[in-house]
Amino acid sequence: MSQVLHTPPTSVSPTDDPAALAARYGLTVSGARPTLPEYVRQLWARRHFITAFATAKLTAQYSQAKLGQVWQVANPLLNAAVYYFIFGVLLGTKHGVRDFVPFLVTGVFIWTFTQSSIMAGTRAISGSLGLVRALHFPRAALPVSYAIQQLQQLLFSMAALVVILLCFGIPVSTSWLLVVPILTLQFVFNAGVAMIMARMGAKTPDIAQLMPFVLRTWMYVSGVMWSIASTLKHSHMPHWAMVALESNPAAVYIDLTRYALIDSFGAHQLPHHVWALAIGWALLAGVGGFIYFWKAEETYGRG
8 A cells, every 4th residue: 555645735825926936936037137247158158159140141141043142242342333323423423532433342342231230130039030939049149140141241242342452453551451450340330239220120120111211311421422521621511510420430430441441542531539439339339239139138029
């Protein structure tokens, strides 16, 4: 004859505090937001997943096209050709700008890096709900991986840019090495803004429909197709407006890259304290965007 021993269940009153009950039975909130240092540690632990995810997305981007990965270089080059015809030939913005084709192509490539990172970040959560709801991982991995994908895309474009520079007689210079810290700062800035937009896009998916208009306006005021310094030199624009245009983060990274790569683009065409601006924008967007995204970690994929 066997005897079953059991512990009588502890009575639970309807008035018991839920937090006290959770503490009593060792329960935790599913998907609870970790502390900021722990969140950084988790994100770093998944760095291989982030880079592999970015590479896979980049490889699959043109997998259905006959020309395949050729479009990674062809797309920005075609955009540059269109802008050259409209702004350089029809509107005459090339006048007064030496080495206009290298000037324009550099601006288009650097701007496309920022534009694509922000657009991809806007849909990072809302477009990956299946992944977000199925797996537990720091959600910041998604906008960061999309920014890495666009950085990989830019590296293909930069190889084409080198060929263009050489074809137009721009000599190889040690100043080209400045591209490495410039693109690093721009990547931090892009990833930060992508995280800000990812949180906003997760709550309001309609933002993704508005962003192309915002980015197009931003492009036109960032000196992608025209020289801010040359065009505004004799204008009657208020001084504060000129400072705002020159300090615009997209213009800062574009001008710094032109300064590093093109001999005829001199230091006098750069805004004052340009490196301080580049570092400041990267820290403001990178750190601020990361914290802003982390604060809503528990809400992603719910609802």
